[in-house]
Amino acid sequence: MTDGGVIGDDRPVAVIVDGYSTGAALAPEFARRGWACIHVSSRPDIDPVYQAVHRPETYRAGITHRGDLAETLTVLASFHPRAVLPGAEIGVELADALAEGLGFAGNGTALSAARRDKFLMARAVARAGLATAPQFRAGDAVAARDWARDQGRWPVVVKPLNSAGTDGVTICQTLDQLDQAFARIHGKRNRLGLINDDVLIQGFLQGRQYFINTISLAGRHLVAEIWVESKRQVAEAAFINDLEMLLPADGPVQALLADYTMAVLDALGISHGPAHTEVMLTDAGPVLIETAARLMGTVEQRAVMAALGETQVTLTVDACADPDGFMARLDRAAADLPYRMQGHLWCVALISGQAGRITSHQGLSRLERLASYVSRINIAPIGSMLAPTVDFFSSPGVVYLLHEDQAVLAADYACIRAWERDGLLFDVVPVPAG
Template sequence: MTGRPSRPDVRPVAVVVDAYSTGAALAPAFAAAGWRTVHVSSSPVVPEPYRASFRPGDFIGLIAHDGDLRRTLNALLPHAPVVVLPGAECGVELADRLAAGLGLPGNGTELSRARRDKFLMGQVVAASGLTAAPQHVTDNPADAVAWAVARGDWPVVVKPLDSAGTDGVTFCHDAVAVDRAFRALHGRPNRLGSVNDRLLVQGFLRGRQYFVNTVSLNGRHLIAEIWAESKREVADAAFINDLEMLMPRAGAVQDALAAYTSAVLDALGIAYGPAHTELMLTADGPVLIETAARLMGTVEQQAVRRSLGVTQADLAVQAVTDPAGFLSRLDQPYRMAAEIWCVALISEHEGIITGRSGFARIEGLASYASSIAVAGPGVRLRPTIDYFSSPGVVYLVHEDAAVLAADYARIRAWEREGAIFDLAPASGPG
């Protein structure tokens, strides 16, 4: 007796390049829509900060890009993909090249580098007539110091051209600090694996910081979320993440941020897919800090769905799998069922984590919703100086802002007391 031949799987295929951090949410969202996904890694080795978030079992195929674009394109052709999306920052440029090479919709390659290189990004935005931060790029510490001194407006910011997560971002209040920051970063690999052969020096932007998450289709931009940010300055480093608060869509500030963000996306050629844009609302209006042509990083999907019913990753997938449904959202601004406070844990202590017995106190808070990337036993805890050294993120969701404020204050008090993580002394530099 002969069995029936199996039917070919005709479900459409999407490609995700570097499905790390929040990009890991794309494959499950495509699966929920009845699609399959193939993963392409932009380098043979997954960058260390992203290894824990990568879920290879979500994909029907795994392809490692070795630098040969034609070889990677040929490996994709049997899957007949219909879309290519970046999952994390390190995959943005390769996603552009693959989409173009396969003849698929995308953002093109002409401005690809400007969507990664923060200096070129600022130049393109300024050339379009939008307000941009004063900036200078150099491979020479003396040149960096000379530019900062000539401006005479302190502090200035020294940072890598193409990293992420506040990696290497340093606020400098004098020439000595500029020289020290430059020498500490120059010639060294950043968190995404690129070597800092040149560095960016920017004028400091004064005001309130926000970020706007979007998804675009055919050059039309949907405002998925607008968040207000609170940061804390760290000596000889940068402002570290403290608190992010989801804002209602309606409001004069939100309208100004949305309009400026849409103009930035147009200037940078972001017509398809998700983007995460960081802005400073100054006395003269919004000014770009940077835009990333990918999902916002470090997002707990269920917490956001509790408030909005949908996440940026969900919307990025809907734009591909149900474009008519996506476009219908353009005239329906998002509404919040509850407020969300995203709390970045901040360490003031150092040692080897042996347990996190105090974390149960956080989980017992009235507004506690979820947490992600919380450091566990065996991890060396250090004082937080950037996104990557934060020991975790806690999402608080509640209808009452007073409850959120009280719970946030409790978390910060427990941190100061060292009451969240159990620590053993650390030996050696480690």
């Protein structure tokens, strides 16, 4: 069960459950503060998408959870840990159970399911008196059609109850489209490795989408970042990521979003650790899309650090390693602003219109000549297959732009999209069918 360790290491210990995606940055940050980390894989069969960013060398030891909570708790107790955190979405529920089993102040397990199952999530938030989209949990296509017909308002959104990264999310304008979307999801395995026994159908929210990253300690919440998001709709899916822009902390919209988000966190029992909340700002006010009780995924730490001087990762570690200092930070944020920007940061999701095997990254050097270019992450490797982007997982990479002048950012963004249209970023060769 244990993959390795270091004898005689007396540093304080944090447990990271599924340290993938942005969660991979937690262990190095803890190490910088003089802590060691134990990694727990929530299951033996972790998706290769997550495994690709796993950094086992940053952990004191690695443990694989095989379904026996008592066994995993016994092994972890031998390391005398002081904190448990989820690193990625798939580890949220196990992190709750481990923290509770070890006797730590955390989010508890009473609302764990509501922090993962989107239907239960919206129901818990609605019960707290907060706005949510109309929704229905369908176990068969007939029930899905009946609910949509009774609603009488199109479009509707169809999605897995428990997945991530726009996996399977489809906007449907007709009953036939609803049937097709339901069939693509129901009974299939989603991106988190779970079988979709039921399918979630929700009313379509019209407005501007935002997401709010937070860190909580003892029921108090710090807003780390507020972003406004732009997406594109594509055929046979819903929306794909396009552009995310970091917003200043101050402003009436930001205040409205922060207040709503904190109420959502309270409704879901998120009192400790990071969270990533997506909200649609409609004409009637903010409405929850979903909340994840973990770090925002796919974030390039250096870019956010350059813009803010801190990141959700560094603040999460602050809350664990120096809770008194973090409480003082919460007090300062209540009297002033939770964060200050040192430049405008844009996050551009690459959108592929090409199909074939990648033979060269030479075209990506164009990005480095942009005036606002900072970095890029998750670039599809040479030799991999490039396909038209239909969701988060099929984007061939992410580019970060930072500049004081938003006109420069807009011009550089336009260059990236033009290079994509002309096929100048990736060299590919067609692969014969079959």
